[in-house]
Amino acid sequence: KAGVTQTPRYLIKTRGQQVTLSCSPISGHRSVSWYQQTPGQGLQFLFEYFSETQRNKGNFPGRFSGRQFSNSRSEMNVSTLELGDSALYLCASSFLPSTAGSGANVLTFGAGSRLTVL
Amino acid sequence: QKEVEQDPGPLSVPEGAIVSLNCTYSNSAFQYFMWYRQYSRKGPELLMYTYSSGNKEDGRFTAQVDKSSKYISLFIRDSQPSDSATYLCAMSAWQAGTALIFGKGTTLSVSS
Numbered sequence: 193k194a195g196v197t198q199t200p201r202y203l204i205k206t207r208g209q210q211v212t213l214s215c216s217p218i219s220g221h222r223s224v225s226w227y228q229q230t231p232g233q234g235l236q237f238l239f240e241y242f243s244e245t246q247r248n249k250g251n252f253p254g255r256f257s258g259r260q261f262s263n264s265r266s267e268m269n270v271s272t273l274e275l276g277d278s279a280l281y282l283c284a285s286s287f288l289p290s291t292a293g294s295g296a297n298v299l300t301f302g303a304g305s306r307l308t309v310l
Numbered sequence: 311q312k313e314v315e316q317d318p319g320p321l322s323v324p325e326g327a328i329v330s331l332n333c334t335y336s337n338s339a340f341q342y343f344m345w346y347r348q349y350s351r352k353g354p355e356l357l358m359y360t361y362s363s364g365n366k367e368d369g370r371f372t373a374q375v376d377k378s379s380k381y382i383s384l385f386i387r388d389s390q391p392s393d394s395a396t397y398l399c400a401m402s403a404w405q406a407g408t409a410l411i412f413g414k415g416t417t418l419s420v421s422s
Contacts, residue, residue: 196353225409225410227412233414234398234412234413234414234415235354235398235400235412236412237409237410237411240409248409250409282353282354284353298344298356298359299356299410300355300356301346301353301354301355302353303351303352303353304352304353
Protein backbone atom coordinates (compact mmCIF):
# COMPACT_ATOMS: atom_id res chain seq x y z
CA LYS A 193 0.00 0.00 0.00
CA ALA A 194 1.60 3.26 -1.11
CA GLY A 195 2.09 5.94 1.51
CA VAL A 196 1.58 9.66 1.29
CA THR A 197 3.54 11.07 -1.63
CA GLN A 198 4.74 14.65 -1.73
CA THR A 199 6.37 16.45 -4.63
CA PRO A 200 8.75 18.08 -5.09
CA ARG A 201 10.95 16.90 -2.22
CA TYR A 202 13.30 19.89 -2.39
CA LEU A 203 12.99 23.29 -3.97
CA ILE A 204 14.67 26.67 -3.83
CA LYS A 205 12.82 29.90 -4.53
CA THR A 206 13.57 33.58 -4.17
CA ARG A 207 11.62 36.16 -2.21
CA GLY A 208 8.49 37.34 -3.96
CA GLN A 209 8.01 34.17 -5.99
CA GLN A 210 5.23 31.72 -5.46
CA VAL A 211 5.34 27.96 -5.00
CA THR A 212 2.94 25.06 -5.39
CA LEU A 213 3.39 21.81 -3.50
CA SER A 214 1.56 18.59 -4.26
CA CYS A 215 0.34 15.75 -2.07
CA SER A 216 -1.18 12.38 -2.97
CA PRO A 217 -2.82 10.74 0.06
CA ILE A 218 -3.01 7.07 0.90
CA SER A 219 -5.54 5.33 -1.31
CA GLY A 220 -8.95 5.55 0.36
CA HIS A 221 -8.02 8.48 2.57
CA ARG A 222 -10.14 11.51 1.83
CA SER A 223 -8.77 13.92 4.43
CA VAL A 224 -5.56 15.80 3.75
CA SER A 225 -3.89 18.11 6.24
CA TRP A 226 -0.89 20.37 5.74
CA TYR A 227 1.66 21.32 8.38
CA GLN A 228 4.66 23.62 8.37
CA GLN A 229 7.70 22.45 10.34
CA THR A 230 10.47 24.84 11.36
CA PRO A 231 13.17 24.52 14.02
CA GLY A 232 11.79 27.49 15.91
CA GLN A 233 8.06 26.76 15.87
CA GLY A 234 7.91 23.01 15.34
CA LEU A 235 4.92 21.60 13.47
CA GLN A 236 2.15 24.10 12.91
CA PHE A 237 -1.19 23.30 11.34
CA LEU A 238 -1.94 25.06 8.05
CA PHE A 239 -5.25 23.64 6.82
CA GLU A 240 -7.29 20.51 6.30
CA TYR A 241 -9.33 19.40 3.31
CA PHE A 242 -11.97 16.72 3.09
CA SER A 243 -14.06 15.97 0.03
CA GLU A 244 -12.66 19.04 -1.75
CA THR A 245 -13.78 21.36 1.07
CA GLN A 246 -11.57 23.17 3.54
CA ARG A 247 -12.68 21.92 6.95
CA ASN A 248 -10.20 23.65 9.21
CA LYS A 249 -7.60 26.39 8.96
CA GLY A 250 -4.65 27.34 11.12
CA ASN A 251 -3.33 30.77 11.94
CA PHE A 252 -1.39 31.56 8.79
CA PRO A 253 -1.68 34.59 6.47
CA GLY A 254 -3.76 34.48 3.34
CA ARG A 255 -0.62 33.96 1.23
CA PHE A 256 -0.98 30.32 2.18
CA SER A 257 -3.76 28.57 0.34
CA GLY A 258 -4.71 25.08 -0.68
CA ARG A 259 -7.18 22.99 -2.56
CA GLN A 260 -8.21 19.40 -2.95
CA PHE A 261 -9.24 17.62 -6.08
CA SER A 262 -11.94 15.01 -6.60
CA ASN A 263 -9.35 12.22 -6.42
CA SER A 264 -8.33 13.53 -2.94
CA ARG A 265 -4.97 14.80 -4.15
CA SER A 266 -4.17 18.16 -2.66
CA GLU A 267 -2.02 21.15 -3.47
CA MET A 268 -0.89 24.03 -1.35
CA ASN A 269 0.31 27.35 -2.68
CA VAL A 270 2.38 30.05 -1.06
CA SER A 271 2.43 33.39 -2.83
CA THR A 272 4.85 36.29 -2.41
CA LEU A 273 7.40 34.14 -0.63
CA GLU A 274 9.25 35.52 2.38
CA LEU A 275 12.50 34.30 3.93
CA GLY A 276 10.53 33.07 6.93
CA ASP A 277 8.58 30.66 4.72
CA SER A 278 11.64 28.43 4.50
CA ALA A 279 10.46 25.21 6.11
CA LEU A 280 9.56 21.58 5.69
CA TYR A 281 5.98 21.38 4.47
CA LEU A 282 4.33 18.15 5.51
CA CYS A 283 1.19 16.65 4.15
CA ALA A 284 -0.75 14.06 6.13
CA SER A 285 -3.75 11.98 5.22
CA SER A 286 -6.38 10.26 7.30
CA PHE A 287 -9.53 8.28 6.68
CA LEU A 288 -11.72 10.55 8.80
CA PRO A 289 -11.73 14.33 8.85
CA SER A 290 -11.18 16.18 12.10
CA THR A 291 -14.81 17.32 11.84
CA ALA A 292 -15.95 13.73 12.41
CA GLY A 293 -15.94 14.69 16.06
CA SER A 294 -14.02 11.73 17.32
CA GLY A 295 -10.87 13.77 17.85
CA ALA A 296 -9.03 10.71 16.67
CA ASN A 297 -6.82 12.40 14.12
CA VAL A 298 -4.61 9.47 13.25
CA LEU A 299 -2.46 11.06 10.61
CA THR A 300 -0.04 9.41 8.21
CA PHE A 301 2.58 11.85 7.04
CA GLY A 302 4.52 12.12 3.83
CA ALA A 303 8.26 12.81 3.74
CA GLY A 304 7.67 16.50 3.17
CA SER A 305 8.72 19.18 0.72
CA ARG A 306 11.76 21.15 1.86
CA LEU A 307 11.38 24.77 0.72
CA THR A 308 14.28 27.18 0.89
CA VAL A 309 13.58 30.85 0.19
CA LEU A 310 16.61 32.98 -0.72
CA GLN B 311 2.49 29.65 27.79
CA LYS B 312 2.46 27.34 24.81
CA GLU B 313 -0.27 24.72 24.70
CA VAL B 314 2.25 21.88 24.56
CA GLU B 315 5.75 22.00 26.04
CA GLN B 316 8.45 19.47 25.22
CA ASP B 317 12.11 19.55 26.19
CA PRO B 318 14.05 19.65 22.89
CA GLY B 319 17.09 17.86 24.29
CA PRO B 320 19.30 16.63 22.79
CA LEU B 321 19.19 13.48 24.85
CA SER B 322 22.11 11.07 24.51
CA VAL B 323 22.03 7.58 26.03
CA PRO B 324 24.02 4.36 25.64
CA GLU B 325 22.49 1.35 23.95
CA GLY B 326 20.27 -0.64 26.29
CA ALA B 327 19.29 2.34 28.44
CA ILE B 328 15.72 3.19 29.41
CA VAL B 329 14.66 6.47 27.85
CA SER B 330 11.96 8.75 29.24
CA LEU B 331 10.46 11.45 27.05
CA ASN B 332 7.88 13.88 28.37
CA CYS B 333 5.42 16.58 27.43
CA THR B 334 3.26 18.89 29.47
CA TYR B 335 0.17 20.65 28.22
CA SER B 336 -2.20 23.35 29.36
CA ASN B 337 -5.47 22.61 27.53
CA SER B 338 -7.68 20.38 29.67
CA ALA B 339 -9.82 19.62 26.59
CA PHE B 340 -7.13 17.37 25.13
CA GLN B 341 -8.36 13.78 25.10
CA TYR B 342 -6.21 12.07 22.48
CA PHE B 343 -2.47 11.76 22.88
CA MET B 344 0.04 10.53 20.37
CA TRP B 345 3.75 10.05 19.99
CA TYR B 346 5.36 10.37 16.59
CA ARG B 347 8.92 9.47 15.63
CA GLN B 348 10.71 11.42 12.93
CA TYR B 349 13.95 10.32 11.34
CA SER B 350 16.17 12.81 9.57
CA ARG B 351 14.76 13.82 6.17
CA LYS B 352 11.59 11.84 6.77
CA GLY B 353 8.06 12.68 7.83
CA PRO B 354 6.75 11.83 11.31
CA GLU B 355 5.44 8.29 11.81
CA LEU B 356 2.90 7.35 14.47
CA LEU B 357 4.36 5.32 17.33
CA MET B 358 1.72 5.32 20.04
CA TYR B 359 -1.85 6.51 20.35
CA THR B 360 -3.71 6.82 23.67
CA TYR B 361 -7.15 8.02 24.58
CA SER B 362 -7.61 9.79 27.93
CA SER B 363 -5.56 8.69 30.96
CA GLY B 364 -3.69 5.47 31.47
CA ASN B 365 -0.87 3.39 30.08
CA LYS B 366 -0.38 1.67 26.76
CA GLU B 367 2.41 -0.73 25.92
CA ASP B 368 3.68 -1.82 22.52
CA GLY B 369 6.85 -3.86 22.51
CA ARG B 370 9.67 -1.75 23.93
CA PHE B 371 7.49 1.36 24.03
CA THR B 372 5.14 2.45 26.82
CA ALA B 373 3.01 5.58 26.70
CA GLN B 374 1.58 7.09 29.87
CA VAL B 375 -1.01 9.83 30.22
CA ASP B 376 -1.73 11.64 33.49
CA LYS B 377 -4.55 14.05 32.74
CA SER B 378 -4.72 15.29 36.33
CA SER B 379 -1.16 16.58 36.00
CA LYS B 380 -1.47 17.38 32.28
CA TYR B 381 1.61 15.28 31.66
CA ILE B 382 2.38 12.55 29.14
CA SER B 383 5.39 10.29 28.84
CA LEU B 384 6.94 7.84 26.42
CA PHE B 385 9.30 5.20 27.78
CA ILE B 386 11.65 3.26 25.55
CA ARG B 387 13.16 0.11 27.07
CA ASP B 388 16.39 -1.49 25.84
CA SER B 389 17.06 1.45 23.56
CA GLN B 390 18.76 0.74 20.23
CA PRO B 391 20.82 2.92 17.88
CA SER B 392 17.89 2.66 15.45
CA ASP B 393 15.79 4.57 18.00
CA SER B 394 17.91 7.67 17.32
CA ALA B 395 15.39 10.17 16.00
CA THR B 396 13.26 13.12 17.02
CA TYR B 397 10.20 12.21 19.10
CA LEU B 398 7.17 14.45 18.87
CA CYS B 399 4.20 14.41 21.20
CA ALA B 400 0.86 15.43 19.74
CA MET B 401 -2.60 15.90 21.16
CA SER B 402 -6.10 16.82 20.15
CA ALA B 403 -9.36 17.70 21.80
CA TRP B 404 -12.71 16.01 21.55
CA GLN B 405 -14.35 18.92 19.84
CA ALA B 406 -14.91 18.54 16.13
CA GLY B 407 -12.69 20.46 13.83
CA THR B 408 -9.65 20.69 16.04
CA ALA B 409 -6.26 19.94 14.59
CA LEU B 410 -3.39 18.11 16.20
CA ILE B 411 -1.17 20.25 18.40
CA PHE B 412 2.45 19.12 18.43
CA GLY B 413 5.31 19.59 20.82
CA LYS B 414 8.54 20.81 19.25
CA GLY B 415 10.15 17.40 19.59
CA THR B 416 12.99 15.84 21.58
CA THR B 417 16.08 14.68 19.70
CA LEU B 418 17.34 11.32 20.97
CA SER B 419 20.71 9.78 20.19
CA VAL B 420 21.46 6.19 21.22
CA SER B 421 25.09 5.21 20.99
CA SER B 422 26.31 1.64 20.51
